[in-house]
Amino acid sequence: MRIGELAKATGTTARALRHYEQAGLISSERAINGYRIYQERTVVRVRNIRYLLAVGLTLDDIQVFLPCLDGNVAAAPPSERGLQVALERLAVLNERIAVQIKARDRLDAVLRQATSDQLHPVT
Amino acid sequence: MRIGELAKATGTTARALRHYEQAGLISSERAINGYRIYQERTVVRVRNIRYLLAVGLTLDDIQVFLPCLDGNVAAAPPSERGLQVALERLAVLNERIAVQIKARDRLDAVLRQATSDQLHPVT
DNA sequence: TTTGACCTTGCCCTTGGCGGCAAGGTTGAA
DNA sequence: TTCAACCTTGCCGCCAAGGGCAAGGTCAAA
Numbered sequence: 001m002r003i004g005e006l007a008k009a010t011g012t013t014a015r016a017l018r019h020y021e022q023a024g025l026i027s028s029e030r031a032i033n034g035y036r037i038y039q040e041r042t043v044v045r046v047r048n049i050r051y052l053l054a055v056g057l058t059l060d061d062i063q064v065f066l067p068c069l070d071g072n073v074a075a076a077p078p079s080e081r082g083l084q085v086a087l088e089r090l091a092v093l094n095e096r097i098a099v100q101i102k103a104r105d106r107l108d109a110v111l112r113q114a115t116s117d118q119l120h121p122v123t
Numbered sequence: 124m125r126i127g128e129l130a131k132a133t134g135t136t137a138r139a140l141r142h143y144e145q146a147g148l149i150s151s152e153r154a155i156n157g158y159r160i161y162q163e164r165t166v167v168r169v170r171n172i173r174y175l176l177a178v179g180l181t182l183d184d185i186q187v188f189l190p191c192l193d194g195n196v197a198a199a200p201p202s203e204r205g206l207q208v209a210l211e212r213l214a215v216l217n218e219r220i221a222v223q224i225k226a227r228d229r230l231d232a233v234l235r236q237a238t239s240d241q242l243h244p245v246t
Numbered sequence: 247t248t249t250g251a252c253c254t255t256g257c258c259c260t261t262g263g264c265g266g267c268a269a270g271g272t273t274g275a276a
Numbered sequence: 277t278t279c280a281a282c283c284t285t286g287c288c289g290c291c292a293a294g295g296g297c298a299a300g301g302t303c304a305a306a
Contacts, residue, residue, distance in 0.1 A: 002252080015296085086230060100223070139264060139265095141284095146263095248306090251302100254301070255298105255299095257296105262291100263290105264290095265290085268288105273280100275279090276277100276278090
């Protein structure tokens, strides 16, 4: 299949697929005219990539999952290192979330005070 | 006071202060030699800017808070529009947090399954 | 034959808050 | 005098995952 077809099959864009290729996550053969030709299993591969992206990993992280990208990622976990990376990423995510919740709460507090000031202005 | 002094007083850098000035958040007079000269109250102003940044606003958002940046931002809330912007920003923050929590939970689920697979390998 | 859909590489742009560097002027102190 | 520490403007880089465009090649159908 060609890049446009793969894009449609995976709900992404040709641009993104070239990006994944440049990142070393997928590969392709070339037709005589230079067009990229993908194998059927690349569909699964790309879907797994998208899944891991949606899960909060980066393209760089996903490198580690390469060996198992053609199967069911959610069911067939990767190597030790894959787990390690995923754990680290989980920690990063949790950290980020915590920071943003703190910010949210502070902003919330400011607003609460602001509106209460409006209701009960300081005379 | 000059820029370096202000930077130290507010725990930031000269580079950041020039950035805030370019964003129209602070202003300065110039000495004969071209050096920026700040008033004392700019210290409070910059601290307020930093506070609002930490709270999750952008420099652009903070524009709206300009009229009250010299007082206690947390205690003296801004105009209607300031509140509006803050509310919108709060919504954005909440949205972002929700998305990341979803991602976190999915990654968590993957890992949970992965480690349970290791504990109870499929024979 | 010519249109139009598809493909190629390459390169700049986006968001945000600065960091860092170049290349130069200013000043107080040793 | 000359050095170090300060300051100036201006501009590129960064991080991430692509978007978008230019300029061109390819191919099937009408």
